[in-house]
Amino acid sequence: MTMLAALSHPSLQDCRRMFLRNYEVQINIGVHEFEKKGEQRVLINIDLFVPLAQSTPQADKLDEVVDYDFMRNTVAERMAQGHVHLQETLCDDVARAMLKHPKVRAVRVSTEKPDVYPDCDSVGVEVFHIKQA
Template identity: 35%
Template sequence: MQRTMNTLFARITDPAARLPGQPAPQPQPQPLAARPLTRLFVRDLVVPAVVGIYEHEKTTPQRLRVNLELGVLDRAADGRDAIGAVVSYEDALKRVAAIIAERHVNLLETLAETICRRMLEDGRVQTATVRLEKLDAFPECAAVGIEITRSRG
């Protein structure tokens, strides 16, 4: 009797064990955080931008270097060899350029936040890192700028 009780108790407390007549457990989908991410990037995109707090920066475009990195969940890892299975770096590049061209922004921080927010609108994008560099702000250095990372949830 004790042995039967021990066996029954072991089956009840063991998540892998099943009682007779009990259906096999169904595999659970992997949580998003546990799924591998693909890193998509755009490196050294240089675009004209009307950004800054000084009067000349509010009217005259200056060179802005953009680096973008996205952590994405895509279906290409499932063997799909189709552009619809992935987040397109061409689309990301065009979206960034369009955001920058929209209007004057005082702060690079504001612009970077906007870019991250728009990238995260695609449900497959889990993380977005944006690095913005003003290339002509100060003649004594190659660039000044910021980098931010934002995540879904």
């Protein structure tokens, strides 16, 4: 299933999509020795799919929705665990953590390393998961 097809999956049609765009972090990531000696810039993008029934506020209160801080804090918690070799691992770890939230039905996470090659914008990885019912 292509990513575009996944985003229009029938089980997500009653969902609100909330997102975090180009969250820039400095993280120890990479398999090469020079990458293990310092941090690199990584851009993280997250889409959460939350059922409208669980994310439509009645009283205009934050606890009625999923707080954006949840996405940022989840990324920070993963980064605090130390060096990660692969973007695939980082994406999978963040996606799994996002799906643990009781209101989240599906998640898309991508990571990009914009400073790897001088002749392209970035290299990256993306995953998409729907919580099993």
